[in-house]
Amino acid sequence: MEAALSHKISGADKFQLLLDRHIRLNQSTGNIIQLNIEVKGRIELEELRKIVSANSFLTQLNSLKVTDKSLSIPRWINGEEQNPVSVTEFPDYANNDPEGLISIVLFQDEPNSEVFIFVHHVLADNIGIQQIAGLINGTIKPPLLPFAEEGKDTTPFIQQLIHTLKATLLVFKKTPKRMAKLVADEVKTNTNIIDFEEEETQQIEENAAKNGARLSRSAFYLAAVSMALKQTIFEGNGDSFFLPVPQNQRLRGNDQVAMGNHISFLFYTIPFNKLNNLSEATAFITAQMVEQIKNQSPKSYSYLLKTFRFLPLWLYDFFFKMPTKGAVCSFLFSDVGETLPGMKTFMGKEIVEVLNLPPNPSPPHLTFVMMKHAGRLKLIMTYNSKAISEDEKSKFGAALRTLLTK
Protein backbone atom coordinates (compact mmCIF):
# COMPACT_ATOMS: atom_id res chain seq x y z
CA MET A 1 0.00 0.00 0.00
CA GLU A 2 1.39 3.43 -0.90
CA ALA A 3 2.32 5.82 1.88
CA ALA A 4 0.04 8.59 0.59
CA LEU A 5 -3.11 6.78 -0.42
CA SER A 6 -5.90 8.79 -2.00
CA HIS A 7 -8.42 6.55 -3.68
CA LYS A 8 -11.97 7.46 -4.68
CA ILE A 9 -14.52 5.53 -2.67
CA SER A 10 -16.80 3.38 -4.82
CA GLY A 11 -20.57 3.84 -4.97
CA ALA A 12 -21.09 0.50 -3.23
CA ASP A 13 -18.73 1.59 -0.42
CA LYS A 14 -20.53 4.94 -0.05
CA PHE A 15 -23.84 3.11 0.20
CA GLN A 16 -22.45 1.01 3.07
CA LEU A 17 -21.10 4.18 4.71
CA LEU A 18 -24.51 5.87 4.49
CA LEU A 19 -26.15 2.80 6.00
CA ASP A 20 -23.62 2.82 8.82
CA ARG A 21 -24.01 6.50 9.60
CA HIS A 22 -27.77 6.27 9.50
CA ILE A 23 -27.98 3.34 11.90
CA ARG A 24 -25.42 4.85 14.25
CA LEU A 25 -27.69 7.89 14.52
CA ASN A 26 -30.60 5.65 15.45
CA GLN A 27 -29.10 2.57 17.11
CA SER A 28 -25.92 1.58 18.86
CA THR A 29 -24.48 -0.92 16.39
CA GLY A 30 -22.88 -0.10 13.09
CA ASN A 31 -22.79 -1.70 9.66
CA ILE A 32 -20.41 -4.49 10.61
CA ILE A 33 -19.83 -7.85 8.96
CA GLN A 34 -18.65 -10.78 11.04
CA LEU A 35 -16.87 -14.06 10.42
CA ASN A 36 -16.71 -16.65 13.21
CA ILE A 37 -14.15 -19.44 13.08
CA GLU A 38 -14.33 -22.18 15.71
CA VAL A 39 -11.36 -24.52 16.09
CA LYS A 40 -10.64 -27.66 18.06
CA GLY A 41 -8.33 -26.84 20.96
CA ARG A 42 -7.14 -23.66 22.59
CA ILE A 43 -5.86 -20.57 20.81
CA GLU A 44 -3.85 -18.37 23.15
CA LEU A 45 -4.74 -14.68 23.15
CA GLU A 46 -1.09 -13.61 23.10
CA GLU A 47 -0.34 -15.85 20.12
CA LEU A 48 -3.26 -14.37 18.17
CA ARG A 49 -2.23 -10.82 19.15
CA LYS A 50 1.35 -11.50 18.04
CA ILE A 51 0.25 -12.76 14.63
CA VAL A 52 -2.16 -9.88 14.04
CA SER A 53 0.16 -7.12 15.24
CA ALA A 54 3.04 -8.52 13.15
CA ASN A 55 0.93 -8.12 10.00
CA SER A 56 1.62 -4.56 8.86
CA PHE A 57 -0.93 -4.82 6.07
CA LEU A 58 -3.71 -5.46 8.59
CA THR A 59 -2.55 -2.45 10.60
CA GLN A 60 -2.58 -0.29 7.46
CA LEU A 61 -6.08 -1.44 6.55
CA ASN A 62 -7.28 -0.76 10.08
CA SER A 63 -5.81 2.75 9.93
CA LEU A 64 -7.62 3.81 6.75
CA LYS A 65 -9.99 6.77 6.91
CA VAL A 66 -12.65 8.10 4.56
CA THR A 67 -12.71 11.82 3.77
CA ASP A 68 -16.21 13.09 3.21
CA LYS A 69 -16.28 16.74 2.19
CA SER A 70 -19.51 17.97 0.71
CA LEU A 71 -19.67 18.27 -3.07
CA SER A 72 -16.69 16.00 -3.63
CA ILE A 73 -16.37 12.26 -3.95
CA PRO A 74 -15.23 10.74 -0.63
CA ARG A 75 -11.75 9.24 -0.69
CA TRP A 76 -9.85 6.58 1.15
CA ILE A 77 -6.75 8.04 2.78
CA ASN A 78 -4.18 6.75 5.24
CA GLY A 79 -4.96 7.77 8.80
CA GLU A 80 -2.53 10.08 10.57
CA GLU A 81 -1.77 7.39 13.12
CA GLN A 82 -1.21 3.68 12.68
CA ASN A 83 -3.85 1.72 14.60
CA PRO A 84 -2.96 -1.91 15.22
CA VAL A 85 -6.01 -4.19 15.02
CA SER A 86 -7.55 -4.71 18.46
CA VAL A 87 -7.50 -8.33 19.66
CA THR A 88 -9.40 -8.92 22.90
CA GLU A 89 -10.79 -11.87 24.76
CA PHE A 90 -14.42 -12.43 25.69
CA PRO A 91 -15.80 -10.96 27.96
CA ASP A 92 -13.15 -8.19 28.17
CA TYR A 93 -14.06 -6.94 24.71
CA ALA A 94 -17.10 -5.21 26.22
CA ASN A 95 -14.80 -2.72 27.98
CA ASN A 96 -12.85 -2.08 24.81
CA ASP A 97 -13.62 0.59 22.24
CA PRO A 98 -11.34 -0.37 19.36
CA GLU A 99 -10.01 2.21 16.91
CA GLY A 100 -10.30 1.49 13.22
CA LEU A 101 -12.22 -0.71 10.85
CA ILE A 102 -11.25 -4.21 12.02
CA SER A 103 -11.58 -5.85 15.43
CA ILE A 104 -10.98 -9.40 16.65
CA VAL A 105 -12.44 -11.12 19.70
CA LEU A 106 -11.30 -14.49 21.03
CA PHE A 107 -13.79 -16.64 22.90
CA GLN A 108 -12.60 -19.68 24.88
CA ASP A 109 -15.40 -22.20 24.51
CA GLU A 110 -13.64 -25.13 26.22
CA PRO A 111 -12.34 -27.37 24.76
CA ASN A 112 -12.66 -25.24 21.60
CA SER A 113 -11.77 -21.64 20.77
CA GLU A 114 -13.72 -19.23 18.62
CA VAL A 115 -12.24 -16.29 16.76
CA PHE A 116 -14.72 -13.56 15.84
CA ILE A 117 -13.51 -11.20 13.11
CA PHE A 118 -15.48 -7.95 12.82
CA VAL A 119 -14.97 -5.68 9.83
CA HIS A 120 -16.71 -2.44 8.91
CA HIS A 121 -18.75 -3.10 5.76
CA VAL A 122 -17.33 0.01 4.11
CA LEU A 123 -13.89 -1.67 4.12
CA ALA A 124 -14.83 -5.16 2.99
CA ASP A 125 -17.57 -7.30 1.57
CA ASN A 126 -18.01 -11.02 2.16
CA ILE A 127 -14.95 -11.91 0.09
CA GLY A 128 -12.83 -9.23 1.76
CA ILE A 129 -13.49 -10.52 5.26
CA GLN A 130 -12.53 -14.04 4.18
CA GLN A 131 -9.27 -12.63 2.82
CA ILE A 132 -8.61 -10.95 6.17
CA ALA A 133 -9.08 -14.38 7.80
CA GLY A 134 -6.64 -15.79 5.22
CA LEU A 135 -4.11 -13.07 6.11
CA ILE A 136 -4.29 -13.95 9.81
CA ASN A 137 -4.00 -17.63 8.96
CA GLY A 138 -1.04 -17.05 6.66
CA THR A 139 -2.83 -18.71 3.73
CA ILE A 140 -3.01 -15.39 1.87
CA LYS A 141 0.24 -13.49 1.64
CA PRO A 142 0.56 -9.73 1.41
CA PRO A 143 1.01 -7.51 -0.44
CA LEU A 144 -2.59 -7.41 -1.51
CA LEU A 145 -3.98 -4.59 -3.56
CA PRO A 146 -5.96 -2.50 -1.10
CA PHE A 147 -8.60 -1.54 -3.64
CA ALA A 148 -9.47 -2.40 -7.20
CA GLU A 149 -8.09 0.11 -9.64
CA GLU A 150 -10.94 1.76 -11.47
CA GLY A 151 -10.37 1.24 -15.16
CA LYS A 152 -11.25 4.06 -17.56
CA ASP A 153 -14.97 3.77 -18.31
CA THR A 154 -15.40 4.02 -22.06
CA THR A 155 -19.22 3.93 -21.87
CA PRO A 156 -20.57 7.24 -23.23
CA PHE A 157 -22.10 9.54 -20.62
CA ILE A 158 -25.58 9.32 -22.13
CA GLN A 159 -25.50 5.52 -21.93
CA GLN A 160 -24.34 5.72 -18.31
CA LEU A 161 -27.32 7.99 -17.63
CA ILE A 162 -29.70 5.54 -19.31
CA HIS A 163 -28.27 2.71 -17.20
CA THR A 164 -28.75 4.80 -14.02
CA LEU A 165 -32.35 5.71 -14.90
CA LYS A 166 -33.14 2.10 -15.83
CA ALA A 167 -31.88 0.86 -12.45
CA THR A 168 -33.64 3.67 -10.53
CA LEU A 169 -36.96 2.80 -12.16
CA LEU A 170 -36.43 -0.90 -11.52
CA VAL A 171 -35.80 -0.37 -7.82
CA PHE A 172 -38.34 2.30 -6.98
CA LYS A 173 -41.23 1.24 -9.24
CA LYS A 174 -41.24 -2.20 -7.72
CA THR A 175 -41.01 -1.22 -4.08
CA PRO A 176 -43.49 -3.62 -2.50
CA LYS A 177 -46.72 -2.24 -1.10
CA ARG A 178 -47.02 -4.76 1.68
CA MET A 179 -44.21 -4.13 4.09
CA ALA A 180 -46.46 -3.78 7.14
CA LYS A 181 -45.61 -7.22 8.50
CA LEU A 182 -41.96 -6.31 9.01
CA VAL A 183 -42.00 -2.57 9.66
CA ALA A 184 -41.59 -2.11 13.40
CA ASP A 185 -40.76 1.02 15.38
CA GLU A 186 -38.06 -0.77 17.30
CA VAL A 187 -35.29 -3.03 16.02
CA LYS A 188 -33.84 -5.88 18.05
CA THR A 189 -31.61 -8.01 15.86
CA ASN A 190 -31.50 -11.74 16.45
CA THR A 191 -29.79 -14.55 14.56
CA ASN A 192 -31.17 -17.96 13.65
CA ILE A 193 -28.90 -20.60 12.12
CA ILE A 194 -30.38 -23.47 10.17
CA ASP A 195 -27.67 -26.06 9.82
CA PHE A 196 -27.59 -29.04 7.44
CA GLU A 197 -25.44 -32.13 7.88
CA GLU A 198 -23.25 -33.39 5.02
CA GLU A 199 -25.79 -36.04 3.95
CA GLU A 200 -28.60 -33.50 4.05
CA THR A 201 -26.48 -31.08 1.99
CA GLN A 202 -25.91 -33.75 -0.66
CA GLN A 203 -29.65 -34.44 -0.71
CA ILE A 204 -30.39 -30.71 -1.06
CA GLU A 205 -27.98 -30.40 -3.98
CA GLU A 206 -29.59 -33.38 -5.68
CA ASN A 207 -33.01 -31.82 -5.08
CA ALA A 208 -31.79 -28.56 -6.62
CA ALA A 209 -30.90 -30.38 -9.84
CA LYS A 210 -34.18 -32.35 -9.80
CA ASN A 211 -36.10 -29.09 -9.46
CA GLY A 212 -34.43 -27.58 -12.50
CA ALA A 213 -31.64 -25.56 -10.87
CA ARG A 214 -29.13 -26.67 -13.48
CA LEU A 215 -27.37 -23.35 -13.89
CA SER A 216 -27.48 -21.97 -10.38
CA ARG A 217 -28.45 -23.54 -7.07
CA SER A 218 -29.03 -20.04 -5.74
CA ALA A 219 -32.34 -19.93 -7.61
CA PHE A 220 -33.45 -23.12 -5.84
CA TYR A 221 -32.38 -21.81 -2.43
CA LEU A 222 -34.15 -18.50 -3.00
CA ALA A 223 -37.27 -20.36 -4.17
CA ALA A 224 -37.27 -22.45 -0.98
CA VAL A 225 -36.70 -19.44 1.32
CA SER A 226 -39.51 -17.52 -0.44
CA MET A 227 -41.92 -20.46 -0.21
CA ALA A 228 -41.14 -21.01 3.48
CA LEU A 229 -41.63 -17.28 4.19
CA LYS A 230 -44.95 -17.27 2.35
CA GLN A 231 -46.12 -20.36 4.25
CA THR A 232 -45.14 -19.04 7.68
CA ILE A 233 -44.12 -15.45 8.44
CA PHE A 234 -46.04 -13.90 5.55
CA GLU A 235 -49.06 -16.20 5.72
CA GLY A 236 -51.99 -14.05 4.61
CA ASN A 237 -49.76 -10.97 4.23
CA GLY A 238 -48.90 -9.53 0.85
CA ASP A 239 -49.02 -10.84 -2.68
CA SER A 240 -45.41 -10.74 -3.86
CA PHE A 241 -41.78 -10.44 -2.80
CA PHE A 242 -39.30 -8.00 -4.29
CA LEU A 243 -35.63 -8.30 -3.39
CA PRO A 244 -32.09 -7.57 -4.50
CA VAL A 245 -29.51 -10.36 -4.58
CA PRO A 246 -25.86 -9.28 -4.53
CA GLN A 247 -23.68 -10.29 -7.42
CA ASN A 248 -19.90 -10.35 -7.23
CA GLN A 249 -18.38 -7.88 -9.72
CA ARG A 250 -14.77 -9.01 -9.28
CA LEU A 251 -12.99 -10.54 -12.22
CA ARG A 252 -12.80 -14.23 -11.39
CA GLY A 253 -9.72 -16.19 -10.42
CA ASN A 254 -8.03 -13.22 -8.76
CA ASP A 255 -7.69 -13.29 -5.00
CA GLN A 256 -5.48 -10.23 -4.79
CA VAL A 257 -8.00 -7.41 -4.63
CA ALA A 258 -9.07 -7.50 -1.04
CA MET A 259 -10.84 -4.42 0.07
CA GLY A 260 -13.96 -2.43 -0.66
CA ASN A 261 -17.35 -3.63 -1.87
CA HIS A 262 -17.32 -5.10 -5.36
CA ILE A 263 -20.93 -5.92 -5.82
CA SER A 264 -23.92 -5.12 -7.93
CA PHE A 265 -27.38 -6.64 -7.70
CA LEU A 266 -29.91 -8.75 -9.51
CA PHE A 267 -33.52 -7.94 -8.59
CA TYR A 268 -36.29 -10.49 -8.32
CA THR A 269 -40.04 -10.02 -8.22
CA ILE A 270 -41.68 -13.20 -6.98
CA PRO A 271 -45.51 -13.21 -6.93
CA PHE A 272 -46.98 -15.50 -4.29
CA ASN A 273 -48.91 -17.36 -6.99
CA LYS A 274 -45.55 -18.55 -8.38
CA LEU A 275 -44.64 -20.07 -5.03
CA ASN A 276 -46.79 -23.18 -5.16
CA ASN A 277 -44.05 -25.69 -5.88
CA LEU A 278 -40.26 -25.62 -5.95
CA SER A 279 -39.81 -26.52 -9.64
CA GLU A 280 -42.09 -23.74 -10.80
CA ALA A 281 -40.58 -21.19 -8.40
CA THR A 282 -37.00 -22.17 -9.34
CA ALA A 283 -37.78 -21.88 -13.06
CA PHE A 284 -39.44 -18.49 -12.50
CA ILE A 285 -36.43 -17.12 -10.60
CA THR A 286 -33.88 -18.62 -13.03
CA ALA A 287 -35.71 -16.99 -15.97
CA GLN A 288 -35.43 -13.57 -14.27
CA MET A 289 -31.76 -14.17 -13.53
CA VAL A 290 -30.96 -15.04 -17.16
CA GLU A 291 -33.04 -12.14 -18.50
CA GLN A 292 -31.27 -9.62 -16.26
CA ILE A 293 -27.80 -10.92 -17.11
CA LYS A 294 -28.83 -10.66 -20.79
CA ASN A 295 -30.03 -7.06 -20.24
CA GLN A 296 -26.91 -6.13 -18.26
CA SER A 297 -29.00 -5.11 -15.25
CA PRO A 298 -26.08 -5.48 -12.80
CA LYS A 299 -24.16 -2.97 -14.93
CA SER A 300 -27.12 -0.55 -14.78
CA TYR A 301 -27.26 -0.86 -11.02
CA SER A 302 -23.50 -0.27 -10.78
CA TYR A 303 -24.05 3.12 -12.44
CA LEU A 304 -26.83 3.92 -9.97
CA LEU A 305 -24.49 3.01 -7.11
CA LYS A 306 -21.86 5.37 -8.56
CA THR A 307 -24.29 8.28 -8.16
CA PHE A 308 -24.59 7.33 -4.46
CA ARG A 309 -21.08 8.75 -4.02
CA PHE A 310 -22.69 12.21 -4.08
CA LEU A 311 -25.67 11.31 -1.86
CA PRO A 312 -25.64 13.27 1.41
CA LEU A 313 -26.70 11.66 4.65
CA TRP A 314 -29.68 14.03 5.13
CA LEU A 315 -31.20 12.83 1.85
CA TYR A 316 -30.72 9.24 2.89
CA ASP A 317 -32.36 10.00 6.25
CA PHE A 318 -35.30 11.63 4.48
CA PHE A 319 -35.74 8.44 2.48
CA PHE A 320 -35.93 6.48 5.74
CA LYS A 321 -38.77 8.71 6.95
CA MET A 322 -40.97 7.89 3.97
CA PRO A 323 -44.01 5.64 4.53
CA THR A 324 -42.07 2.42 3.82
CA LYS A 325 -39.41 3.57 6.32
CA GLY A 326 -36.60 3.08 3.86
CA ALA A 327 -37.56 -0.47 2.94
CA VAL A 328 -37.25 -1.00 -0.79
CA CYS A 329 -37.34 -4.76 -0.59
CA SER A 330 -39.22 -7.57 1.14
CA PHE A 331 -36.03 -9.14 2.51
CA LEU A 332 -32.36 -9.54 1.61
CA PHE A 333 -30.92 -12.80 0.32
CA SER A 334 -27.40 -13.79 -0.56
CA ASP A 335 -25.85 -17.11 -1.55
CA VAL A 336 -22.17 -16.64 -0.67
CA GLY A 337 -21.28 -20.19 -1.64
CA GLU A 338 -18.20 -21.86 -0.24
CA THR A 339 -16.85 -19.85 2.72
CA LEU A 340 -13.11 -20.13 3.40
CA PRO A 341 -12.81 -22.70 0.60
CA GLY A 342 -10.16 -25.31 1.22
CA MET A 343 -9.27 -23.88 4.65
CA LYS A 344 -9.27 -26.83 7.04
CA THR A 345 -7.12 -25.37 9.81
CA PHE A 346 -6.86 -21.94 11.42
CA MET A 347 -3.69 -21.08 13.32
CA GLY A 348 -2.75 -24.74 13.01
CA LYS A 349 -5.94 -26.04 14.64
CA GLU A 350 -8.71 -27.98 12.96
CA ILE A 351 -11.69 -25.81 11.98
CA VAL A 352 -14.95 -27.25 13.30
CA GLU A 353 -17.34 -24.42 12.42
CA VAL A 354 -17.47 -21.32 10.26
CA LEU A 355 -20.24 -18.74 10.32
CA ASN A 356 -20.61 -15.83 7.97
CA LEU A 357 -22.82 -13.35 9.80
CA PRO A 358 -24.28 -10.50 7.77
CA PRO A 359 -25.10 -7.07 9.13
CA ASN A 360 -28.80 -6.36 9.20
CA PRO A 361 -28.84 -2.59 8.85
CA SER A 362 -31.54 -2.01 6.25
CA PRO A 363 -35.26 -2.10 6.76
CA PRO A 364 -37.09 -4.44 6.84
CA HIS A 365 -34.24 -6.02 8.86
CA LEU A 366 -34.65 -9.53 7.50
CA THR A 367 -31.53 -10.97 5.88
CA PHE A 368 -30.72 -14.52 4.74
CA VAL A 369 -27.27 -15.80 3.88
CA MET A 370 -26.81 -19.26 2.42
CA MET A 371 -23.24 -20.51 2.92
CA LYS A 372 -21.31 -23.76 2.73
CA HIS A 373 -18.23 -24.90 4.56
CA ALA A 374 -16.66 -28.38 4.68
CA GLY A 375 -19.56 -29.92 2.75
CA ARG A 376 -22.27 -28.51 5.03
CA LEU A 377 -24.85 -25.92 4.07
CA LYS A 378 -26.14 -23.31 6.49
CA LEU A 379 -28.79 -20.69 6.24
CA ILE A 380 -28.09 -17.74 8.51
CA MET A 381 -31.14 -15.62 9.19
CA THR A 382 -30.83 -12.24 10.89
CA TYR A 383 -34.15 -10.73 11.81
CA ASN A 384 -35.91 -8.18 13.96
CA SER A 385 -37.40 -10.02 16.91
CA LYS A 386 -39.77 -7.07 17.42
CA ALA A 387 -41.39 -7.94 14.07
CA ILE A 388 -40.97 -11.74 13.88
CA SER A 389 -41.96 -13.90 16.84
CA GLU A 390 -40.07 -16.95 18.12
CA ASP A 391 -42.96 -19.13 16.96
CA GLU A 392 -42.87 -17.68 13.43
CA LYS A 393 -39.09 -18.11 13.31
CA SER A 394 -39.34 -21.78 14.35
CA LYS A 395 -42.12 -22.50 11.87
CA PHE A 396 -40.08 -20.87 9.11
CA GLY A 397 -37.04 -23.04 9.93
CA ALA A 398 -39.10 -26.23 9.91
CA ALA A 399 -40.83 -25.34 6.63
CA LEU A 400 -37.51 -24.52 4.97
CA ARG A 401 -35.88 -27.75 6.11
CA THR A 402 -38.78 -29.76 4.70
CA LEU A 403 -38.74 -27.90 1.39
CA LEU A 404 -35.01 -28.29 0.85
CA THR A 405 -34.49 -31.86 1.98
CA LYS A 406 -37.65 -33.76 0.98
Added chain:
Amino acid sequence: MALSKENISDSLVNFVRTNILAQGVAFDISSNLSKTGVDSYSVIEIILFIERQFGVVIPDTMLIPANLSTIDAMSECVFQLLNNK
Protein backbone atom coordinates in the same frame (compact mmCIF):
# COMPACT_ATOMS: atom_id res chain seq x y z
CA MET B 1 -17.65 -22.59 -44.04
CA ALA B 2 -18.65 -24.79 -41.11
CA LEU B 3 -17.10 -23.99 -37.76
CA SER B 4 -14.68 -26.52 -36.35
CA LYS B 5 -14.68 -27.43 -32.67
CA GLU B 6 -11.33 -25.63 -32.38
CA ASN B 7 -12.86 -22.40 -33.76
CA ILE B 8 -15.61 -22.64 -31.16
CA SER B 9 -13.14 -23.33 -28.34
CA ASP B 10 -10.93 -20.41 -29.37
CA SER B 11 -13.89 -18.08 -29.39
CA LEU B 12 -15.08 -19.25 -25.95
CA VAL B 13 -11.60 -19.09 -24.39
CA ASN B 14 -11.19 -15.57 -25.74
CA PHE B 15 -14.58 -14.53 -24.29
CA VAL B 16 -13.77 -15.97 -20.86
CA ARG B 17 -10.29 -14.41 -20.79
CA THR B 18 -11.58 -10.99 -21.87
CA ASN B 19 -14.81 -10.75 -19.88
CA ILE B 20 -14.71 -13.07 -16.90
CA LEU B 21 -11.21 -13.85 -15.66
CA ALA B 22 -8.68 -11.51 -14.14
CA GLN B 23 -5.47 -10.92 -16.04
CA GLY B 24 -2.80 -13.55 -15.59
CA VAL B 25 -5.10 -16.38 -14.48
CA ALA B 26 -3.88 -19.62 -16.05
CA PHE B 27 -6.67 -20.94 -18.25
CA ASP B 28 -7.14 -23.16 -21.28
CA ILE B 29 -9.84 -25.34 -22.85
CA SER B 30 -9.37 -28.15 -20.35
CA SER B 31 -9.25 -26.00 -17.19
CA ASN B 32 -11.99 -26.83 -14.73
CA LEU B 33 -14.19 -23.71 -14.81
CA SER B 34 -15.33 -23.98 -11.22
CA LYS B 35 -11.78 -24.46 -9.89
CA THR B 36 -10.63 -21.44 -11.93
CA GLY B 37 -13.19 -19.31 -10.10
CA VAL B 38 -15.90 -19.23 -12.78
CA ASP B 39 -19.18 -19.25 -10.84
CA SER B 40 -22.73 -19.95 -11.97
CA TYR B 41 -23.34 -16.30 -12.85
CA SER B 42 -20.37 -16.39 -15.22
CA VAL B 43 -21.51 -19.72 -16.69
CA ILE B 44 -24.80 -18.03 -17.61
CA GLU B 45 -22.79 -15.24 -19.27
CA ILE B 46 -20.92 -17.86 -21.32
CA ILE B 47 -24.19 -19.56 -22.33
CA LEU B 48 -25.66 -16.22 -23.40
CA PHE B 49 -22.49 -15.53 -25.41
CA ILE B 50 -22.92 -18.91 -27.14
CA GLU B 51 -26.49 -17.95 -28.09
CA ARG B 52 -25.37 -14.60 -29.51
CA GLN B 53 -22.23 -15.82 -31.24
CA PHE B 54 -23.31 -19.15 -32.69
CA GLY B 55 -27.11 -18.78 -32.83
CA VAL B 56 -27.78 -21.95 -30.86
CA VAL B 57 -29.64 -22.44 -27.61
CA ILE B 58 -28.26 -25.14 -25.33
CA PRO B 59 -31.32 -27.21 -24.37
CA ASP B 60 -32.07 -28.00 -20.72
CA THR B 61 -31.16 -31.64 -21.29
CA MET B 62 -27.58 -30.63 -22.11
CA LEU B 63 -27.24 -28.34 -19.09
CA ILE B 64 -25.58 -30.94 -16.90
CA PRO B 65 -22.43 -30.43 -14.82
CA ALA B 66 -20.27 -32.57 -17.14
CA ASN B 67 -21.12 -30.33 -20.12
CA LEU B 68 -20.46 -27.13 -18.17
CA SER B 69 -17.23 -28.13 -16.48
CA THR B 70 -14.70 -27.05 -19.13
CA ILE B 71 -14.60 -24.98 -22.32
CA ASP B 72 -13.75 -28.21 -24.16
CA ALA B 73 -17.02 -29.82 -22.99
CA MET B 74 -19.02 -26.71 -23.83
CA SER B 75 -17.45 -26.50 -27.28
CA GLU B 76 -18.38 -30.10 -27.95
CA CYS B 77 -22.04 -29.33 -27.12
CA VAL B 78 -22.06 -26.29 -29.39
CA PHE B 79 -20.36 -28.28 -32.18
CA GLN B 80 -23.00 -31.02 -31.92
CA LEU B 81 -25.84 -28.51 -31.91
CA LEU B 82 -24.48 -26.69 -34.96
CA ASN B 83 -24.11 -29.93 -36.86
CA ASN B 84 -27.60 -31.09 -36.00
CA LYS B 85 -29.20 -27.79 -37.06
